[in-house]
Amino acid sequence: MEVNRTGRTFLITGGGGYFGFRLACALLKTSSNVVLFDVRPPSQELPEGIAFMRADIRDYTQVEEAVRGVNCVFHIASYGMSGREQLNRKLIEEVNVQGTENILRACVAHRVPRLVYMSTYNVVFGGQEIKDGDESLPYLPLHPDHYPRTKSIAEMQVLKANGSPLNNSAGVLQTSALRPAGIYGPGEERHLPRIVSYIENGIFRFVYGEPDSLVEFVHVDNLVSAHMLAAEALTEKRQHRATGQPYFISDGRPVNNFEFFRPLVEGLGYSFPTLRLPISLTYLFAFLTEMVHHIVGRIYNFQPLLTRTEVYKTGVTHYFSIRKAREELGYEPKLYDLEDVVQWFRGRGHGKKHSQSSIKKLILDVVLVVAFAAVVLSCLPVVGQ
Ligand SMILES: NC(=O)c1ccc[n+]([C@@H]2O[C@H](COP(=O)([O-])OP(=O)(O)OC[C@H]3O[C@@H](n4cnc5c(N)ncnc54)[C@H](O)[C@@H]3O)[C@@H](O)[C@H]2O)c1
Secondary structure (H helix, E strand, C coil): CCCCCCCCEEECCCCCCCCHHCCCCCCCCCEEEEEEECCCCCCCCCCCEEEEEEEECCHHHHHHHHCCCCCEEEECCCCCCCCCHHCHHHHHHHCCCCCCHHHHHHHHCCCCEEEEEEEEEECCCCCCCEEECCCCCCCCCCCCCCCHHHHHHHHHHHHCCCCEEHHHCCEEEEEEEEEEEEEEEEEECCCHHHHHHHCCCCCCCEEECCCCECCCCCCCCHHHHHHHHHHCCCCCCHHCCCCCCCEECCCCCCCCCCHHHHHHHHHHHCCCCCCCHHHHHHHHHHHHHHHHHHHCCCCCCCCCCCCCHHHHHCCCCCECCHHHHHHHHHCCCCCCCHHEEEHHHCCCCCCCCCCCCCCHHHHHHHHHHHCCCCCHHHHHHHHHC
C-alpha cells in the first residue's frame, strides 16, 4: 500500500464496495489521499491517488496499521444486510460490532480526530409503520434479526465515543452517524442485480403489500455528498455541528417500493406484474423459505428468494424527514431517476431480447403456484385453531 501521508488522508473501511469506492472517487477530486480498507478489492480499477489495503476490520493489528496518519475515517464496512448473509449470525456480530470497536479504539490510540459511520434506517425500524419519522425516535428495543441489531449497537458505540480524548492529549474524537435509505445508482451491486435477475428469470410475477405503502431510496451520489458534508460538519470550521449526531439520509421522495422499480422493469422491456399479494401471505412464504434455508443451507447455501426482513423493508410504510440533515449538514438531494441504471444494465447486455420459451414459462408458473399452495396449506391448521 503506497500512500502519500502529507495532505488530508481519508480511510474508508468497506472501500472495496460499491458505495465506498464511489465516495473515494469523489474525495479524490478534492485533492485528498484516500485509502480503501476491505477484505476484497473494488471491482473497478484503482485511480491514481487511491490506495487499497486488503485487510479485515476484525483484526485490530490491521486496523491500527491502517489508521496511522489518517485525518478522517468513513466507517462503511459491514456484513449481513441482505440475502443469505442475513442468516450468518457469528460473522454479522464480529464484523459489525467487534469491527466497529476496533476502529474506534484505533482512532483514539492513533489520534484520528473524525469518524463518520454509515448506519441504516433499520436502527429504528423493525416492521412498524413510520411516517415522516425523525431522529428523536428511540432505537428499536428488540430487533427482529442480527443485521439491524448489530448496526444499532455499532451506531450507539460510535455516538458514545464522540468526545473521547485522543491519545497524548491530541484533542477529542468527533463522530457522527448517517442512516441512509436503500441505495441505488448505476453499477450498484447489492440489490439491483438480484432484482434484475428475478425480472429476467420470470420470478418477478407479483408485488405485495398495499399500493399506497411508501418507502425511500437514496441515489449513491446524494449519499456521497451527505458523507462529505458530515465529515466537514465535524470540523472546527463548521463549529463541530454534527458532533455526536445521527441523520436520516434519503432522496426526500417517499415512493411505493415496486412503483420505484417500474422504470427499470419496463426500461428492460418486461411487463410490470399485475398480481398483488397480501403482505401476510408473502411474509409466511419468506418464513418457509428461511426454514428451508436453515435445513438445507449447510449442504447447499442457496440465495433465498425473499427473507421476512426484506418483505417488511419493502412492503411496510416507513419514511423519514431529512430536515435535520438539510439544516445542520447543508444536505440538498439532487433529483435522479432510474434512467442511468437502465442504461447501465442495457450496456451490459441486459434487456428482453426474445420471448421466453413457453415450456420454461409453464414450469415457472407451476413452481410458483405449488410454492404458494404450500404456504396457504401451511396456514390451515392455524386458521382452524
Ligand atoms: N445498500 C443499501 O441499500 C444500504 C442501506 C442502508 C445502509 N447501508 C450501509 O451501507 C454500508 C455499505 O453497505 P452495502 O452492504 O450496501 O455495500 P457493500 O457490500 O458494497 O459494502 C460493504 C463492504 O464491506 C466490506 N467488508 C465486509 N466485511 C469486512 C471486514 N471484516 N473487513 C473489511 N471490510 C469488510 C465488504 O467486502 C464490502 O466491500 C453498510 O454499512 C450498510 O450497513 C446500505
